[in-house]
Amino acid sequence: MKGSKARSVLPGFGLSMGFTVFYLCVLVLIPLAGLVVKTTGLTWEQFWNTVTSGRVLASYRISFLTAFFAALINLAFGLLVAWVLVRYRFPGKKLIDSLVDLPFALPTAVAGIALTAIYAPNGWIGSLLDPLGIKIAFTPLGITIALIFIGLPFVVRTVQPVLQDFERETEEAAVMLGAYRWRTFRRVILPELVPALLTGFALAFARGLGEYGSVVFISGNMPLKTEITPLLIMTKLEQYDYSGATAIALVMLLASFLMLLFINYLQWRSNRRAIAD
């Protein structure tokens, strides 16, 4: 397989690329440019003071850590769920499959309310854990749970199609070569899944960073402890401080952009390696 040949053989590059770039510009780049321009209303010093004040720094830490752990858990369990859904048969599978999309369909505010109702100290699960001294709602743990809920479909739904189209022949070849099941998985299946897994992780993580609707209900919003960055942006807006709000937004934007870029690079590399093999 020589990718370089593709350029000359397949048609439609101009059309698809042109449309992609145009649509991207109109819908994403121009609006985002507005954000950047708005921030330039601040002097560099004002900008720096806004985005590095103590409360804001604490909120970055909370947002990044909770989003990261939630994405990590989703990576493991999302793969497992996708695997089970694609490969095994059990009663009610179709229904379970539909359930995975629920976090998309449920408005985030509803999700937040429902999760809080379950994990609050007087809720279904919260009341069981409370006597043990475990608090979930109104702690970073609660935020993580909300983000696991929000991010799960990202991992499952990116891995699932790849797993579904996975060619049995490759696997069979490995078996014929005498590889054990676990080994087959690690050596043959997993590498193929890496791009999809990375994408799923990145999306779940990035989504978690920005999530607002569901988190505000379950987090308790305590400054320095459970105050997430998007809430601080809202706080600024509430005081008519558009520049301050966009400054923090810009920082978050840059952070997730760099992270996504890094992961896309990794993915591209792993893909290249696969092709080279």
Next chain:
Amino acid sequence: MAGAVTAHLSDSASVRPKHVTEKPIVRWLLTGIALLFLGFVVLLPLVAVFVEAFQQGVNLYWASITDPDAVAALKLTLITALISVPLNTVFGIAAAWAITKFRFRGKNFLITLIDLPFSISPVISGLIFVLLFGAQGWFGPWLDSHDIQILFALPGIVLATTFVTFPFVARELIPLMQAQGVQEEEAAASLGAKGWQIFFRVTLPNIKWGLLYGIILCNARAMGEFGAVSVVSGHIRGETNTLPLHVEILYNEYQFSASFAVASLLVFLALITLGVKSFVEWKSAQRAKGGEANGTAS
């Protein structure tokens, strides 16, 4: 809906020969863990929604979902989804084609730009349109003098929704088409097939499930989006309230049961989309029954 579909689900993936699957005990263990996880993370909140929705009886449930404001919200939600989803689908296919079938500089950069709306806080997604189209924004005065209302009306809601659901289809297709490579298209091209022919005859059948997933995710998110729409909607009852916003309003009026009833409506909408997906799958499985043997290999 599910009953009719489960029967056909025994597609090639589920019934695997013994040598390419795990021992039964491992299978059951993995399934058990997966189900337990889903139960805690997804099913429990869903149950909570329905329990709350029916807490005060079926009559109240019915009354809340047939309330004129709820019906207006439902309509607005559907209209919004009907505009943004097709737009993003066309974009997704074009972007995935350009990115996976050709090599060019800055590909990672482009993919990352496409991902960007995911990583932007919904609050910000709404805000950027306020900065552009608000009365104090860039185009505000011009729009005002031409009597065009974008914010706090349908166009604003559609824009915000389209922005938020922008990457779904593209993101679903890119890894899939990347894994599939370009040989089949190249083969078709070398046999003299035209561009659209290649796409419809070769590529589309290969990516249809991924595409369908993408559309469904895009649609589900379009109907459920809250944060961004909340910023640009203006919350005018019966006019610019989408279903998720209506849920919040009811909740804030202490009408907890009514609010969860409307929320369950959104769940039903999602289930309907999934039903459609299952139906399409089933249909195509029926049609492909004859040529199943060579179906996966080609």
Next chain:
Amino acid sequence: MSNMTKKFSFRSLLVFTAFGLALAGCGGGGNNGTNNAGGTNAAGNAANAAAGNESAPKPAVELLNVSYDPTRELYDAYNKLFIDYWKTEHNQDVTIKQSHGGSGKQSRAVIDGIKADVVTLALGYDIDAIAEKGLVNEDWQQKFENNSSPYTSTIVFLVRKGNPKGIKDWGDLVKDDVSVITPNPKTSGGARWNYLAAWGYALKQSGGDEQKAQAFVGDLFKNVPVLDSGARGSTTTFVERGIGDVLLAWENEAYLSVNELGKDKFEIVYPSISILAEPPVAVVDKVVDDKGTREVAEGYLDFLYTEEAQKVIAENYYRPQLTSVAEQYKDRFPELELLTIDNDFGGWKEAQTKHFADGGIFDQIYTPGS
């Protein structure tokens, strides 16, 4: 409304044709028709109002009232009253659209271009912000009686039945074993009143020592386990989640919680001193002049001061301004010492900068390491 509805239905129409969708399955119907009718009628009304014709029935008109969260029930009732009154007095049909949300958020929506005919918000500060952009005339606070505040309210304590922690006054809120629920003053208008009432109490206790007052509110907020972003979020935390011993709430919200969510579960405690909250109203001059709805918009706000309306106001647990009505409902609203924003805090602008702006006194409570 005319521009907006016209645009709205035009766009919807465009959408329908563009995608060839009949939308038959979407349920309901006729909404589009109504919108269209509203659009043309409102335009007609503009011409009519200019002519000043009283005898013939005037074409229907539509108002948009952009308000804050706790007034939902009040305006639901009041709108019905006003529509009847306007129909009999002026022979004109009025439909009133409502929009509710956090006061600051609503004010921003007006600034950003929502076509509100009238605004009825939680604090004068939020209307000042609109006036600053020239949408409302600078002298809005003089346009209607009582500083343009047709009703007032105050901050009270909601405690669990029997008041197990024995909470009587602000001083009890800083005790170690008391947990207090209030929304975040940075994001909620109501919470700013809570905060200022506590500040005022502490200032009075210490004979005007600001240092002590700051320490007091600091101690108070250390007892807050959850800072919701809005007033209703806090009520839910307190009532539904069972967190906290006392909820600081608007008087009308406290009554609403008791009535709607359990008379046998909560009771209201009046502290020795609280703050006089004056939620103001204003006509959005730019919008009503564009739309030609000034007459009915001003009529809408004027009517709030009539006896009938003041009764509705009192029924919804807002304190009426009219003495006769206040007399009638005096059992409902116990007298207590009330601080005012203008006399005790030098107006909203000053209070805002001093306490709630970034780096203000409230932020200092939550400085890292403190």
